[in-house]
Amino acid sequence: MTDRIEQLADQMTLDEQVAILSGEDFWSVPAIDRLGIGKLRVTDGPNGARGGGSLIGGVKSASFPVGIALGATWNIDLLKQVGVALADEVKSKGAHMLLAPTVNIHRSVTNGRNFECYSEDPILTAELASAYIAGLQSQGIGATIKHFAGNESEIERTTISSEIDERSLREIYLVPFEWAVKKAGTWGVMSSYNKLNGTFTSEHNWLLTTVLRDEWGYDGIVMSDWFGSHSTAETVNAGLDLEMPGPTRDRGNKLIDAVNAGTVSRATLRRRVVDMLTLMQRVGSLDDHRDFVEHANDRPEHRALIRRAGAEAAVLLKNNGILPLKGDGTIAVIGPNAKTAQIMGGGSAQLNAHYRISPWQGLINALGQERLRYAPGCTNHRFEPLLRGDLQVAYFDNERLEGAPVHIGTQEEAQAFWIGHVAEGKVDPMHFSARITGSFTPEVSGTHRVGIYAAGFAKVFVDGELIADAWTNWTKGRTFFEEGCDEVVGTVELQAGRAHQVVIEFATKDFATLGLAAFAAGIGLPLGDQAIAEAAALAATAETAIVCIGRSGEWDTEGSDLPSITLPGRQNELVAAIARANPNTIVVLQTGGPVEMDWIGSVAALLQAWYPGQEAGNAIADVLTGAAEPTGRLPQTFPARWSDNPTQSQDAEIYPGLDGKVRYEEGIFVGYRHYDRHGIKPLFPFGFGLGYTDFTLSDLQVDDTAFEADGAVTVTVTLTNSGARDGASVVQLYVCDDEASDPRPEKELKAFAKAWLKAGQSTQLTLRLDARAFAFFRPQSKHWLLENGSFTLRLGQSSDDLPLSASVTRATTLMLPV
Missing domain, CATH: 3.20.20.300 (Glycoside hydrolase, family 3, N-terminal domain)
Structure with a gap:
């Protein structure tokens, strides 16, 4: 001070x-x-x-x-x-x-x-x-x-x-x-x-x-x-x-x-x-007494960093030698995430990105469009596709859409998140109504789905007919940070090429916790069996098929947990169909976590690409083509089944919660600690990831001269790139308490190091452990306890691949302050 x-x-x-x-x-x-x-x-x-x-x-x-x-x-x-x-x-x-x-x-x-x-x-x-x-x-x-x-x-x-x-x-x-x-x-x-x-x-x-x-x-x-x-x-x-x-x-x-x-x-x-x-x-x-000004600075150095980080984040989970892409044959690019750039999750982390590169565009940038063919195959949206176009918004300073509008605005899409300053300050942001008017011209005739969800009351009319009503029987759901209702969907027959009038009416309502008003409305035409069949037929004619699947920020979002880890929509069917049609099927998965994969044995490669930011498609293409080495490693265990994960229980209080409580019954046994404790083999373990080269570990040495005095241990190991390409690996060091007085995990990550090596190069890595790395917490006496006895140090390249080990031993206990 x-x-x-x-x-x-x-x-x-x-x-x-x-x-x-x-x-x-x-x-x-x-x-x-x-x-x-x-x-x-x-x-x-x-x-x-x-x-x-x-x-x-x-x-x-x-x-x-x-x-x-x-x-x-x-x-x-x-x-x-x-x-x-x-x-x-x-x-x-x-x-x-x-x-x-x-x-x-x-x-x-x-x-x-x-x-x-x-x-x-x-x-x-x-x-x-x-x-x-x-x-x-x-x-x-x-x-x-x-x-x-x-x-x-x-x-x-x-x-x-x-x-x-x-x-x-x-x-x-x-x-x-x-x-x-x-x-x-x-x-x-x-x-x-x-x-x-x-x-x-x-x-x-x-x-x-x-x-x-x-x-x-x-x-x-x-x-x-x-x-x-x-x-x-x-x-x-x-x-x-x-x-x-x-x-x-x-x-x-x-x-x-x-x-x-x-x-x-x-x-x-x-x-x-x-x-x-x-x-x-x-x-x-x-x-700081400057005037408040915001700028959209699209910096080249940030573009480059985002692209590099996005590629480095990608985790290669399976590869039967098909990656990096080889040859000059045709590639079928298939799936709901192929031409849509899934760059971020939902909620308060959302922003208006400078641009979005889809996997399709990234592959065009890397390979040229001549080799590429496209089919959607299926959809994976949670909500009906957002209505876009020139929309007029009339604001009323009451909640009944009465009188003359106090402000007329425009929007380019049928969604709004109103907080603070609304309609240029001409309405109370928590007490107003709005009428949004526009049109929708379908490309194909048929029965379309019209969806609306809102933190407020809302209705959608098409050509004057009420199609979706989230007003009359509004019920709290899992949208807009739990202030909104779940999507209400109605159907309507629409004609291709005709501009159908769409009117959305909205009014604010009392909020539970967060003071906001919001809505989103969309119109979509479901894809059925024919779309999957067409995608499979396209894949059969190509040398390689890349299937871009996963979720989006509609699913991975603040304010709403996932209903399961099953891929949304018919994506599992799509992958299975493509794999049957083409043995050279590569899956690019974009999610915020694991999914169940019954098809994993039938595909040639699987790349987990997450949501890598605005350079998504370029980063993905860099890894697929080998312009970048896949060096990502899983930060979360991927279970084979949802039921294997640590919070799965018949007791609802453990998850998702009951009567206002969610009980962390598993205690310290979360993540890989849980799978180790129960002997459950995951689909992919924590810390796992493949590359385009190979690494070996050797010459593990442990300096425990200070272990008795202050609990410090230094570990050195030699990492060698034994493959033919430059690359990187993550060396992971886990500590095991061989005989603890209180229950402890089988092993716990306590240090790691990432190293980049040229083909054939070796380096010595040093990993340091302090006393806390060996201790556990004693709530009764409010201190960390490093017990006497032996500890095993296990070292490798994932939590399930730890070929090197050594032991250190203490004769006395050591109590550490909080």
């Missing part, structure tokens, strides 16, 4: 102190003009910087690979480079902080937000998050690591209580946050929506003060997730510095009254104020 911060805190009136502890609007904290204190601005991340616009549209931004894709790189240096680049993006949007990274653990395989998080493993997540934060903050932009803590599912996430024992918290779920504080020095932490063991995290004194500040020594700020504050005195006293967004719900006059009544002390208030002023000084907003 500087003298200037102390002086400013003392010079502020009570009203001014309270003012900077809550948002002024959706993205900023107010300036205090009297004292020359500038406005603090934040922007959503973590795979870009959206700026102050809505989730839909707005100033364009660079779209980077999503969290699970970056997790698959296992590349600490790359994550730091991404952090540095994202700092540029934040600055282009006139902001000072990025709401990122997201580090919640992949507890279940169906969490809708797994795509945004790095891994199922706390050490892999912590290493990558720390590098990302270091890169970001090296450029003066604040990180806001989230969501602290226990937000491992999107079901009832704003109200549910995550029931997690302290040992599991300490060993699994808190580790990335602890490293972010102790190793990366993060300037911001965001509390989660959920309760933790019965108390909202935004007012959880043990979490925000005892652990975060007292034990870890955190000196940054804690902000609420948007509308995640639920009280006044309780949040301030527990350690929540900033309520977001504004206008405030819980602070302002309520906090002034609490201070005057003595329920919040002046000393506590001052601590919160000093935290905020310190942050403002760190990020430069204290003296």
